[in-house]
Amino acid sequence: MENFLVYFYENKEAIFVIALAIFLGIEVISNVPSVLHTPLMSGANAISGVIIIGGIILVGHATLSDTLNLALGILAVFFGTLNVAGGFVVTDRMLDMFKKKKKTK
Amino acid sequence: MNNIIESIGVTQGQVILELSYFIAAIMFVIGLKLLSHPESAKKGNLWAGLGMVLAMTTTLFLHKQDGNGIASVNAIIIVVTIAIAAFFGIIVARKVKMTAMPQLVSIFNATGGAASALVALIEYSNPANPSALITLLGLIIGSIAFSGSIIAYGKLDGKVGDIFSSVMTYVNLFLLIAVIGITVYMLSADLSFGAQQTLVYVLFGIAVFYGIMFVMPIGGADMPVVISLLNSFTGIAAAMAGFIYQNQAMILGGIFVGAAGMILTLLMCKAMNRSLLNVIIGSFGGGASAAQKEAGTIKEISVSDASVLLSYSQKVVIVPGYGLAVAQAQHICHEMDQLLEEKGAEVKYAIHPVAGRMPGHMNVLLAEADVPYGKLIEMDDINADLKNTDVVVVIGANDVVNPAAEDEPGSPIYGMPIIKARDAKNIIVMKRGMGKGYAAIENHLFYDDKTRMLFGNAKDSIQKLVSEIKEL
Numbered sequence: 001m002e003n004f005l006v007y008f009y010e011n012k013e014a015i016f017v018i019a020l021a022i023f024l025g026i027e028v029i030s031n032v033p034s035v036l037h038t039p040l041m042s043g044a045n046a047i048s049g050v051i052i053i054g055g056i057i058l059v060g061h062a063t064l065s066d067t068l069n070l071a072l073g074i075l076a077v078f079f080g081t082l083n084v085a086g087g088f089v090v091t092d093r094m095l096d097m098f099k100k101k102k103k104t105k
Numbered sequence: 106m107n108n109i110i111e112s113i114g115v116t117q118g119q120v121i122l123e124l125s126y127f128i129a130a131i132m133f134v135i136g137l138k139l140l141s142h143p144e145s146a147k148k149g150n151l152w153a154g155l156g157m158v159l160a161m162t163t164t165l166f167l168h169k170q171d172g173n174g175i176a177s178v179n180a181i182i183i184v185v186t187i188a189i190a191a192f193f194g195i196i197v198a199r200k201v202k203m204t205a206m207p208q209l210v211s212i213f214n215a216t217g218g219a220a221s222a223l224v225a226l227i228e229y230s231n232p233a234n235p236s237a238l239i240t241l242l243g244l245i246i247g248s249i250a251f252s253g254s255i256i257a258y259g260k261l262d263g264k265v266g267d268i269f270s271s272v273m274t275y276v277n278l279f280l281l282i283a284v285i286g287i288t289v290y291m292l293s294a295d296l297s298f299g300a301q302q303t304l305v306y307v308l309f310g311i312a313v314f315y316g317i318m319f320v321m322p323i324g325g326a327d328m329p330v331v332i333s334l335l336n337s338f339t340g341i342a343a344a345m346a347g348f349i350y351q352n353q354a355m356i357l358g359g360i361f362v363g364a365a366g367m368i369l370t371l372l373m374c375k376a377m378n379r380s381l382l383n384v385i386i387g388s389f390g391g392g393a394s395a396a397q398k399e400a401g402t403i404k405e406i407s408v409s410d411a412s413v414l415l416s417y418s419q420k421v422v423i424v425p426g427y428g429l430a431v432a433q434a435q436h437i438c439h440e441m442d443q444l445l446e447e448k449g450a451e452v453k454y455a456i457h458p459v460a461g462r463m464p465g466h467m468n469v470l471l472a473e474a475d476v477p478y479g480k481l482i483e484m485d486d487i488n489a490d491l492k493n494t495d496v497v498v499v500i501g502a503n504d505v506v507n508p509a510a511e512d513e514p515g516s517p518i519y520g521m522p523i524i525k526a527r528d529a530k531n532i533i534v535m536k537r538g539m540g541k542g543y544a545a546i547e548n549h550l551f552y553d554d555k556t557r558m559l560f561g562n563a564k565d566s567i568q569k570l571v572s573e574i575k576e577l
Contacts, residue, residue, distance in 0.1 A: 011236075014348055017356050018344070021356070021357050021360035022364040024134060025360070025361045025366075029372075036141060036465060037458075037465035039140065039465070040140050040365075041366070042210050042213075043137060044336060044340070045214050045217065047133050047361070047362050048214070048336065048366075049220075050347070050359060051221045051359075052161060053350075054221075054343075054350060054352070056175075056183055057168055057352075058227060059182060059183050059186075060168060060170075060179050060180065064179075072227055075220075075223055076224050076227075077183055077186045077190070077220075078189070078190045079216040079217070080216070081194065082213065084191075084194075085194035085195050086195065087198075089199060090201075090210065090213070092147065094206065097469065
């Protein structure tokens with residue numbers, strides 16, 4: 001129990017952010033028309049690419065002689081970027097089609 | 106100002122970095138909020154994307170660890186890697202056909218999960234890491250999201266079949282216990298650095314394998330739910346990694362997406378009237394429904410009869426399903442609806458929330474074919490109107506129009522909201538054959554007196570209809 005309290009105190013900022021982010025996520029999604037479910041899922045997927053920041057920090061401070069970790073880190077940056085770049089572009093493409101509709105109307 | 110900042114023991118760069126993370130996090134939230142309205146969606150995507158670019162750029166230039174910035178060699182490696190990956194990602198995202206969109210989202214989700222797992226894998230042995238537990242959780246969740254998404258992709262693309270045997274339930278249970286067991290052991294036992302290193306790779310391997318086994322028995326039709334769930338996992342894994350770096354943008358972005366993905370998953374389950382647990386365990390099909398044998402006969406309709414029926418109808422409602430997507434029939438379908446409108450009919454599309462392979466799949470597909478947005482009517486709005494509809498044309502949809510959802514309490518889909526196609530005066534069902542839908546249950550609608558079947562590939566059938574209607 002005491003460990004838990006210490007853990008909470010030491011990480012209180014993060015825990016606050018987590019709790020509020022959960023409510024925020026639920027709130028934002030709840031009133032979405034089903035038309036937008038696919039683009040929204042795709043957009044959310046692109047945002048989950050924030051892991052790229054971790055990849056950049058990792059490779060940024062990696063020792064070049066530590067080949068294994070450097071290689072894995074580069075792979076992480078590569079994958080993270082795929083997630084981010086591909087995710088946002090695909091979402092944009094999906095949404096383009098809705099926009100085109102508006103103009104012809 | 107510089108002096109004031111330095112007087113609190115930080116550099117100006119650090120302050121700017123943290124400020125940029127704050128702004129990026131806000132941009133993610135605003136972005137996703139804007140994404141949830143049709144008019145502002147495109148702007149929302151841009152906001153979130155710019156937030157990401159901002160956070161990436163400032164991290165590259167301003168991030169410091171133990172007082173050292175990122176060395177130029179490392180920075181060059183990062184920039185080159187990002188450039189190559191971005192090039193590939195954008196090319197693939199632009200080239201892929203709209204019908205393959207769900208697969209693509211699944212693949213991108215897999216890469217995100219892989220990145221999270223790799224970061225956790227490396228950071229586990231970093232002595233500065235604030236929490237071994239969070240790191241291992243990030244590793245496990247990221248790995249499952251990675252391999253699970255790959256399998257989900259394979260299933261959507263038809264490369265991986267549905268393999269299910271009751272043994273798998275036990276294997277999965279064993280794997281889950283192994284994952285938890287190893288995690289607890291690593292956290293509690295006093296192990297040497299070498300042993301920890303070995304175990305973390307073993308855990309990574311088992312988690313990846315568990316992801317495969319977790320998705321394998323789940324039916325192809327449930328993949329939208331699975332992808333949404335795994336998308337949520339990727340977000341959570343990214344947040345765990347954010348915890349390692351005490352990075353608020355990563356924590357907020359990750360958890361935010363995790364929560365949003367989880368709600369979306371539950372909404373999708375609700376639309377199918379099933380619990381998430383039911384989807385995961387995969388008890389669909391078989392059971393009560395298998396006992397239901399069909400009485401009644403199937404009545405076919407010829408293309409020329411169908412075209413006459415359609416041409417002289419006042420109100421036509423088209424119910425699209427996955428078959429339309431598979432046959433790539435959306436363009437020709439739009440041509441048909443324009444043709445019918447020229448003849449004075451009113452044509453609308455009835456969109457079931459879980460028609461197709463992803464929520465909103467049909468909307469995306471029909472939008473690609475330039476079907477005006479206003480013609481797509483959601484299920485609840487169209488149902489009341491169906492009684493006055495002359496013809497309902499069901500194109501490659503099955504379970505979403507199955508009256509068993511209303512009539513048979515024993516049916517697996519009982520209680521699922523459906524498009525009440527049977528209320529219409531006439532029903533034409535386009536289907537490739539008499540195969541059952543993904544829920545693998547009989548559909549009484551096909552045997553209804555008002556129903557006529559038009560067998561064949563949807564694209565070919567509509568093509569023939571269009572040429573017939575033109576000649577009338």
